[in-house]
Amino acid sequence: MECKRILRLLVACLVVLAGAKLFFHSRRTEIGEYTNIKKYVTMPGHFWMPERTAGRSNLLVPPTPKKNKEKSGDQKTAIHPKLEVKSTVQAPVKTYTGPLRVVHLDLKGAAPKVSYFQQIFPLISSLGADGILVEYEDMFPYEGDLEVLRSPFAYRVEDIEEIKNLASLYNLELIPLVQVFGHLEFVLKHGQFFNLREVANFPNSLNPLVPGSLKLVKEMLTQVLKKHPQTQWFHIGADEVYGLGESTNSKKWMKQNNGSVAALFLSHVTKVCHILAELKPGIKPIFWEDMLRKIKATLLKESGLSSLASPMIWKYDANMNLVQIGELLSNYQQAGFQNVWFASAFKGASGIDQRWTPLNHHLENHLAWLKVMASMSKYSTMKLDGIVLTGWQRYEHHTVLCELLPVAIPSLAICLETLKYGSFNHTAETEVQRHLGCKVDLKANSCEGNGSFAGSEVYYMVQKIHNELQKSIEEMTQNYHLRGSFGPYQRKYNFANPRNIGYFKGVLIKLLNEWDHFMETFRMEMLVVYFPDTVEEWMEENVNQYMDKLYSLAKDVEHIVKLKGQPKSLKTV
Ligand SMILES: *[C@@H]1O[C@H](CO)[C@@H](O)[C@H](O)[C@H]1NC(C)=O
Numbered sequence: 001m002e003c004k005r006i007l008r009l010l011v012a013c014l015v016v017l018a019g020a021k022l023f024f025h026s027r028r029t030e031i032g033e034y035t036n037i038k039k040y041v042t043m044p045g046h047f048w049m050p051e052r053t054a055g056r057s058n059l060l061v062p063p064t065p066k067k068n069k070e071k072s073g074d075q076k077t078a079i080h081p082k083l084e085v086k087s088t089v090q091a092p093v094k095t096y097t098g099p100l101r102v103v104h105l106d107l108k109g110a111a112p113k114v115s116y117f118q119q120i121f122p123l124i125s126s127l128g129a130d131g132i133l134v135e136y137e138d139m140f141p142y143e144g145d146l147e148v149l150r151s152p153f154a155y156r157v158e159d160i161e162e163i164k165n166l167a168s169l170y171n172l173e174l175i176p177l178v179q180v181f182g183h184l185e186f187v188l189k190h191g192q193f194f195n196l197r198e199v200a201n202f203p204n205s206l207n208p209l210v211p212g213s214l215k216l217v218k219e220m221l222t223q224v225l226k227k228h229p230q231t232q233w234f235h236i237g238a239d240e241v242y243g244l245g246e247s248t249n250s251k252k253w254m255k256q257n258n259g260s261v262a263a264l265f266l267s268h269v270t271k272v273c274h275i276l277a278e279l280k281p282g283i284k285p286i287f288w289e290d291m292l293r294k295i296k297a298t299l300l301k302e303s304g305l306s307s308l309a310s311p312m313i314w315k316y317d318a319n320m321n322l323v324q325i326g327e328l329l330s331n332y333q334q335a336g337f338q339n340v341w342f343a344s345a346f347k348g349a350s351g352i353d354q355r356w357t358p359l360n361h362h363l364e365n366h367l368a369w370l371k372v373m374a375s376m377s378k379y380s381t382m383k384l385d386g387i388v389l390t391g392w393q394r395y396e397h398h399t400v401l402c403e404l405l406p407v408a409i410p411s412l413a414i415c416l417e418t419l420k421y422g423s424f425n426h427t428a429e430t431e432v433q434r435h436l437g438c439k440v441d442l443k444a445n446s447c448e449g450n451g452s453f454a455g456s457e458v459y460y461m462v463q464k465i466h467n468e469l470q471k472s473i474e475e476m477t478q479n480y481h482l483r484g485s486f487g488p489y490q491r492k493y494n495f496a497n498p499r500n501i502g503y504f505k506g507v508l509i510k511l512l513n514e515w516d517h518f519m520e521t522f523r524m525e526m527l528v529v530y531f532p533d534t535v536e537e538w539m540e541e542n543v544n545q546y547m548d549k550l551y552s553l554a555k556d557v558e559h560i561v562k563l564k565g566q567p568k569s570l571k572t573v
């Protein structure tokens, strides 16, 4: 409580400081009122400092390792009295014994603060999930030689403990995911690991044959397992191993072993499974199966992989090819796999830079998976262990953010309830409404009303930005006088009639002030859920380029009005 108050004070101080800075700046420079001051409240460039210097101390709300209390709610209620944090929800008594329903938390971008997990784990649990697949990527507190892998905002050891506590409190099976082959960009981007790359110029994939590769993988697995000693399953990723077979080592191996890229893939994954078994006997490894899709059952069987691990078949489309999935299932059964997993998607799979989650797309995807699930009796020697609802935060380490997690909570709720009830029928819809406090409108692609779910402030504010920011600016710039008297040439040469500027100045300044004010609140709401690096990244991608247009117009207006219609001159005058 005390801590919260101090933090609120801190945030308030920062706002005051920023305000003061703005005030003095505009006083000092007169025309500086609409320069880009405010958007840099989050100070770009400061995020990448080592933890020791930048750290979590300044702007952040450190996750409070308190359970069963009103969580960061009090901080939020100060801004939004309507917020009802559902963190006191008791874990539902589980009677369901079918395939596990597991929610994927992709932390390789926009990783929420642990305080947000305190709010959504109970929600996820009460929506019918049985587990969490946590893809730590650079958010895990790797230590020793691997410390370099940590993001500046990586979770601390205490945070991992809190995540585990929350999962157990709400009956959620916690399954860690560590990439061991492809998508190791977060490792291979670092200079000291360049020699482990399969393709020298690309950070994607590990060269499985170079000395040091298995040692690295083993060290990562060891560190993560040490923090998850109780886990039954372990996801080793292994999807999209781009470039595999291109290194000299790989070419030589394939030649010597009369092997293919497929055999090379199987060889490495099998080795990793043996390492896992050594570290924790009885553990059940899971891997993404896309690299297996073209491999014949006989080769799969020969590799021995089918007795060591379970494939996770992933498809995120709305129109899934069920025949193709059936063929994969037959092949995997024939190869001797006894367990299989499915992966659907509730977000982050409909567009590389998707900002607003298409509800229907993800609902359709789940309806298709339900059909596949209903067909499992055809594969009598293979059991479906579970389905993971993936929520991708980026397509890969170096690409832009997809939808933020709070933005996809309605989609997650729809997908989980659909899996629970076998369709998105009226019961499922009512359940979603009961848990979220808003009513799903698939046609409008929105959860209409005043949702009270954790993160709903971010949800509604992102919706407004998504629907209105760009549009409102485009509409404003269609103004007759702006088009006619304030074109790029006029602005470049300071050559405009203040009389004409007067016709659109008011509208411009009003729009700028409205959005500016809105973004200030939005930034605060984002900082409740996210670390500053995420806020900066999201704003840069989705907001700043539009706001810059407004700032720049306003700045030119201020300047050119003062010239009272003098002859042309360049900006320097
Ligand atoms: C190499 O593989 C080919 C095709 O799979 C097979 O015909 C051949 O006998 C193999 N050679 C050796 C030396 O194993």
Ligand SMILES: *[C@@H]1O[C@H](CO)[C@@H](O)[C@H](O)[C@H]1NC(C)=O
Pocket: 421, 422, 423, 425, 426, 427, 428
């Ligand atoms: C929705 O489906 C579930 C499961 O089949 C069923 O129990 C429930 O009655 C259905 N609700 C409606 C309104 O049809």
Ligand SMILES: *[C@@H]1O[C@H](CO)[C@@H](O)[C@H](O)[C@H]1NC(C)=O
Pocket: 448, 449, 450
């Ligand atoms: C949401 O809340 C506002 C203000 O309290 C109210 O005017 C509006 O009708 C509510 N909307 C819905 C759909 O409940």
